Amino acid sequence: MLKSTLEQWRMFKAVVDAGGFNQAAAEVHKSQSSVHHAVQKLENAIGVTLFENIGRKVKLSPQGELMYRRASFLLSEAHKLEAVADSLQAGTETTLRIAVDIIFPSELLYNVLAKVSSEFPQLRIEIEETVLSGANSLLSSGKVDLGISPFVLPNGFSEDLCEIEFAAVAHVDHPLHQLNRTLTLEDLKAHRQIVVRDSSAERKADIGWLGAEQRWTVSHVRTSLDIIAQGLGFAWLPIAIIKEELESGTLQPLPLDNNAALRKALLYLSFEDGDTLGPAARAFIGELRYQTMHLPSSDFIMDECKN
Template sequence: MLKSTLEQWRMFKAVVDAGGFNQASLVVHKSQSSVHHAVQKLENAIGVVLFENSGRKVKLSPQGEVMYRRATFLLDEAQKLESIAYSLRSGTETTLRVAVDIIFPSHLLYNVLNKVSEEFPLLRVELEETVLSGSNTLLSSGNVDIGISPFLYPSGFSEDLCEIEFAAVAHKDHPLHQLNRTLTLEDLKSHRQIVVRDSSAERKVDAGWLGAEQRWTVSHIRTSVDIIAQGLGFAWLPIAIIKNELESGLLKPLPLNNNAALRKALLYLSFEDGDALGPAARAFIGELRYQTMQLPTSDFMDWDCIETDT
């Protein structure tokens, strides 16, 4: 027989999060005396003092700090349990929310979404295009159901999805190409690098070589492509996104030594709790796995424009 209730733990957590009993009462829409009574009953039931006397300020006891961490986990799990029950009760979800890093091949994503929409014609899709840690931030905040990110999702489920190939490129007439020799990273330092800003508001992550003395930071990869196509800098860009520009010769890979012009990034498929996903989300994941398995291996390494030292 349990000695405590979820409601008591909720009151306890509210006091800690809000910074006091009075503040917590405003958050949970109960009187201060009700909140205080609930916490007092909790302490009596479990036989642990949760708060220390510290004047007007609320301060957790050492035991209270431990219980706070466990209570947070308990309440999160209870919320997930109710979400699963709602999903089971309502059947097919009405909205699918997906965060996708902008380096993921767009044509493949559109094919997946189209297949899912054919199976669930009334489904509304909300697509968030993200950069670097942006997908995981949206996933952890509960704003999306599924994320595709270049980083593992630390608190939920992640699986390897696909590798994205990058090449260091510049306009065909860029000064770096006029050197007519194999380049080193030192050669790049005096030229402008174009990078894409992390879309996460909470945690900014830098990725890729950032040794250039001059750098322009943009918010979308298409902006980076446009700038480079104007001859205004260089960047490592996903080969799939710049395929047309490479084939037309507008952009050329930089002839860096030791294959430094070529890089790969692993993308992960992530979600919080598989049991909480509805039929449409499961269909999306299944189709996504199938489509990424069909991705052809790039023949970029065979192109004559790549020069390497061996």
């Protein structure tokens, strides 16, 4: 028989997370004495001192630090277990929340969503457009069910989805194109680079060449495209997104040496726990896998734009 309860571990974790018994009581909407009593009973039951008193403050003991890590995992698993039960009880979900990195081809996404909506006409779909680590941040906080991200989800499931190919481009009249020669990265340093910022709260990721002395940072790839089309800078942009501009000749790839103008980024499909996903989410995943298998390569798009 277990010596402790989940509720006691929840109170213990609340004290640590909140920074004290009074603060924890306010967080869990219980009296300070009941929180203190639950932790005291827990210590007596397991025979381990979890906190040390330092003046008026409490601090985790060395044993308490170990138990905190294990308790956090235990409570996380308990929440997941209940989420699985909720999913089984509810049957088909009513809402599907998806975080999608903005470099993922929008036309492909719309095709997938249309297919899923035809199967589940009552389903509400919520799309969060993200940049860099933004999708994983939303997944980790439980705000979305699925994520498409350029990073593997640290504590969950991730599978390779597709490669997105980028080209360094500028307006046809940009000074870099007027040099009429092969460019080096040193040539780019004297010109403005347009970059897209990480949409996560931490904004901890930077991707791509950032060597330009002058940079404008924007929040969406479409804004970057608008700026580039005005001749106000250069950027690495997803080839699938700038296909029309390449075809019309408004934008042209920069003639960098050693094919440095072309880059690739791998996107991942991620989720926290597959057991909690409902039928609509599974249908979305299946259709997404099928559609990305037929994603045209950059070579095909570039050849089409030249013709």
